[in-house]
Amino acid sequence: MSEVKVRGPLPPKSRMADVCFRFYGRLNDFLPAARRGSRFTYRLRHLPSVKDAIESLGVPHPEVDVILVNGSPEDFACRLRDGDDVSVYPAFRSIDMSGLRRAGIDPPSVIRFAVDVHLGKLASLLRLAGFDAVVMPDDSDVAAMASRDARIALTRDVNLLKRRVLRHGYWVRSTDPEWQLTEVLERFDLVSRMEPFARCLRCNVPVVAVDAEAVAARLLPRTRAAFWQFHRCAECDRIYWQGSHYDRLCQLLERARERVVARTNDVRGNAW
Numbered sequence: 415m416s417e418v419k420v421r422g423p424l425p426p427k428s429r430m431a432d433v434c435f436r437f438y439g440r441l442n443d444f445l446p447a448a449r450r451g452s453r454f455t456y457r458l459r460h461l462p463s464v465k466d467a468i469e470s471l472g473v474p475h476p477e478v479d480v481i482l483v484n485g486s487p488e489d490f491a492c493r494l495r496d497g498d499d500v501s502v503y504p505a506f507r508s509i510d511m512s513g514l515r516r517a518g519i520d521p522p523s524v525i526r527f528a529v530d531v532h533l534g535k536l537a538s539l540l541r542l543a544g545f546d547a548v549v550m551p552d553d554s555d556v557a558a559m560a561s562r563d564a565r566i567a568l569t570r571d572v573n574l575l576k577r578r579v580l581r582h583g584y585w586v587r588s589t590d591p592e593w594q595l596t597e598v599l600e601r602f603d604l605v606s607r608m609e610p611f612a613r614c615l616r617c618n619v620p621v622v623a624v625d626a627e628a629v630a631a632r633l634l635p636r637t638r639a640a641f642w643q644f645h646r647c648a649e650c651d652r653i654y655w656q657g658s659h660y661d662r663l664c665q666l667l668e669r670a671r672e673r674v675v676a677r678t679n680d681v682r683g684n685a686w
Contacts, residue, residue: 474575476583544609
């Protein structure tokens with residue numbers, strides 16, 4: 415932990431302020447290579463809040479959990495001064511930060527997602543795993559829904575996560591939908607909460623079990639002969655059963671589980 419320093423006086427508006435920053439863990443993903451994993455000095459003109467300074471460096475506030483200014487925990491509203499030393503941490507699963515005052519807040523107890531339109535495949539995979547994932551058409555809708563309904567915003571647009579109204583959000587690093595699913599399951603510790611095949615992949619609403627006879631008229635003869643367990647979406651009336659894609663989808667979810675376990679083991683005890 416940094417040595418505690420006495421904060422200097424507020425410089426006049428015409429004077430520049432030099433502040434030292436160090437970002438830890440996955441927060442380095444937002445920084446240029448020269449600033450990753452090391453301390454650097456950043457010159458400020460208008461004495462911003464630490465939130466504004468962090469975001470001007472490219473790091474969105476929902477990704478931040480703990481901020482130390484001269485070794486003391488602070489929240490996002492803290493005003494920076496000349497000579498301050500700032501350390502910024504993400505939420506770690508392998509390091510206990512429970513004794514520190516946090517700038518970030520825990521995710522909602524009921525995990526639900528507001529997903530930007532460019533992550534439609536990820537939303538489908540989250541639904542496959544049993545999670546409520548609503549796809550919204552533009553950034554304003556994602557931010558508004560996440561704020562209003564206590565949802566976690568998922569996006570690959572860093573600027574979306576900088577919107578002040580957002581409290582919970584995650585910038586999805588990968589461009590591959592399967593790895594995106596792994597990221598989200600790991601980041602929010604969701605493997606134990608998975609309920610595969612519990613939601614409609616199209617509508618996002620929970621499916622309900624239906625008697626085979628009730629849907630027999632809508633099925634092909636081969637399907638009626640081979641299967642006897644069916645579920646229906648109350649929204650779109652789509653019928654689900656364990657058909658030819660079932661094993662493939664089970665394998666996909668199992669790969670995600672295994673990847674989360676492997677990645678968690680790799681980082682346990684390390685600061686990423």
